[in-house]
Amino acid sequence: MDFYSQISLNNDDNNHQNQRQLQQQHFSDNLIPPSEWPVKLVNANVWPHFLWRKHPIPNNNQCLPIQSSFPEMVDLLPVQLIFSFLYLIIWLAAILGNVSVLYVVSLKQVQLSSVRSVFICSLAASDILMSMTSLPITAVSIFTRDWVFPTFFCKLMGIFQGGAVFVSSFTLTAIAVDRYILIKHPTKQKIKFRTALSIVASLWVLGYACAMPVGIFSSTVEYSPFCGQFCEENWPDTDTQSGRSRLRKFYGILVLIVQFGLPVLISTLCYWQIGQLIRLQMRRRSERQMVILQESKDRMKSQKSKTNLMMATMVREKRNLGTFPLFDRKLSVSRL
Numbered sequence: 001m002d003f004y005s006q007i008s009l010n011n012d013d014n015n016h017q018n019q020r021q022l023q024q025q026h027f028s029d030n031l032i033p034p035s036e037w038p039v040k041l042v043n044a045n046v047w048p049h050f051l052w053r054k055h056p057i058p059n060n061n062q063c064l065p066i067q068s069s070f071p072e073m074v075d076l077l078p079v080q081l082i083f084s085f086l087y088l089i090i091w092l093a094a095i096l097g098n099v100s101v102l103y104v105v106s107l108k109q110v111q112l113s114s115v116r117s118v119f120i121c122s123l124a125a126s127d128i129l130m131s132m133t134s135l136p137i138t139a140v141s142i143f144t145r146d147w148v149f150p151t152f153f154c155k156l157m158g159i160f161q162g163g164a165v166f167v168s169s170f171t172l173t174a175i176a177v178d179r180y181i182l183i184k185h186p187t188k189q190k191i192k193f194r195t196a197l198s199i200v201a202s203l204w205v206l207g208y209a210c211a212m213p214v215g216i217f218s219s220t221v222e223y224s225p226f227c228g229q230f231c232e233e234n235w236p237d238t239d240t241q242s243g244r245s246r247l248r249k250f251y252g253i254l255v256l257i258v259q260f261g262l263p264v265l266i267s268t269l270c271y272w273q274i275g276q277l278i279r280l281q282m283r284r285r286s287e288r289q290m291v292i293l294q295e296s297k298d299r300m301k302s303q304k305s306k307t308n309l310m311m312a313t314m315v316r317e318k319r320n321l322g323t324f325p326l327f328d329r330k331l332s333v334s335r336l
Helices: 003-029 077-108 115-144 151-184 193-210 212-216 246-322 325-335
Strands: 218-221 230-233
Touching (some): 115 193, 151 246, 193 246
16 A cells, blocks of 8 residues: 555544444534423433444443433324334234235135236235334334344344335336236237246346345444444445445436336336326217118118018018909899
């Protein structure tokens, strides 16, 4: 390492130390006395060994919970109880609903090897994974305000959360494309079961690859004199003064496009085309029904005309029989 590289590294270390000192000074200036703490339920002083919570040891062998300096509504016990109940309902509904879907698709349906079943199972599996990892950890982190799980979970959380959302978006898009192909080209060969499995596997790999940067740049940090650790994203080009990162901004825009923009655009186009095809089929069916109805009316008119012609012919023949010469001869004889 040359002299200028060593100077650059020393400057970076000094910048990080200055940033940490400014943050600590800002925290210390905004401290609230313990008597004014809004809650004493899950903060670090009341539950110092909650799950995997770790405490930094300052000089006075004490630390302050983050709630003492930055109180929020979520720190209040009634709010935590309400949100815990809502989170529990959502968690149970997500787990039971998606497990029921997997049970019905895998055990109750005969056509397990259909493409539709593969996509539905993929969607249910990603939702179950998100429900098992994201919902409980997110709820606990919101209530505790610090990271109370193992350190490596900080990296895995971003990957699991983002990957599950990516997989769900990609799977819904694949279902829309499959429905469009099936309705647009019903006579063509459908997607095979192995092809569907390959598509789903590719979607899972692509989804978790897109979520990998969040896990790579996530880590736990400590802010003295506050208790515990905090899971944050630390991008390499983060500005020490503003805390902004161009890479994070670029990644956020990319996630918005890949995770939301393109799937919504493709799904909208597919379902719009499906709607157009259904509308066209309904119009053709109504026109065909009108033609059939008109043909039946014409047939009835023709049959009615034939019937009227037959009746007119019978009446005329009967009238002709009434003026037959034999009847006139009998009538003259009777007169005699």
